[in-house]
Amino acid sequence: MEVPFRRTSKTITDQAGAPSVTMIPILIPMERRIMGWRKPGDITLKVADILQPRGINFVHAAALEVEPESRRVRTGLGELSYDYLVVSTGPQLAFDEIPGLGPDKGHTDCTFTIDHAVRTGRNWQAILDNPGPVVVGSAQMVSCFGPSYELAFEMDAELSARAATAKKQNGLRHSPPSPQPGGPAVSSAPGPRSARRRNRPAQRFSP
Numbered sequence: 001m002e003v004p005f006r007r008t009s010k011t012i013t014d015q016a017g018a019p020s021v022t023m024i025p026i027l028i029p030m031e032r033r034i035m036g037w038r039k040p041g042d043i044t045l046k047v048a049d050i051l052q053p054r055g056i057n058f059v060h061a062a063a064l065e066v067e068p069e070s071r072r073v074r075t076g077l078g079e080l081s082y083d084y085l086v087v088s089t090g091p092q093l094a095f096d097e098i099p100g101l102g103p104d105k106g107h108t109d110c111t112f113t114i115d116h117a118v119r120t121g122r123n124w125q126a127i128l129d130n131p132g133p134v135v136v137g138s139a140q141m142v143s144c145f146g147p148s149y150e151l152a153f154e155m156d157a158e159l160s161a162r163a164a165t166a167k168k169q170n171g172l173r174h175s176p177p178s179p180q181p182g183g184p185a186v187s188s189a190p191g192p193r194s195a196r197r198r199n200r201p202a203q204r205f206s207p
Contacts, residue, residue: 040114063087091143098139111147124155128162 048058061075066085073080095102103110109120111198127134137153138145 040118044114099139101139111151 051058059075059077059080061077063073063075065074066072066087067074068085073082073085088175093102093110095104095106095110098106100106101108101121103116105125109123110116111120134155136148136155138148141153182201
């Protein structure tokens, strides 16, 4: 049986705010925004501008319902038909799972969103003005530990560049089953080993 091929593709997103995407590690690390090396506009791109030249129609709307029998997706802007559907869900920050966690209602900083990164950047500048111990880590049940390693090493690089080595004391605390930036299947250089090379203590703990 011959199956006709449609040369049109659709991308649907329910991102809050403007229809844009923030490029985070590996290519353009969010941590560079915190260090002041990048501005929000440098790492924010319009999705439509990227996809349109490739013949992909970008729809900025919420997907409300998927009808597999009729191969249609109902969105806030109407219905869209499809031949093949890929659902790629993003994370949902759950700071309320741990008392005191998070920048909004808690006492910790976060680099996951632009707003959080901007706030973390301000707090980082305060640390540069009045150096002291810094603890970087991840809470239990998280699925991605790489950003904590990236941020710790970016901080170390920034302090070294500022010739503040004598004043810095950074520590890395991690709770992953395998203490490596990307996990045992991704990373070839364990995080604690890299931390020791920089004379930074790395401690593993079980929450």
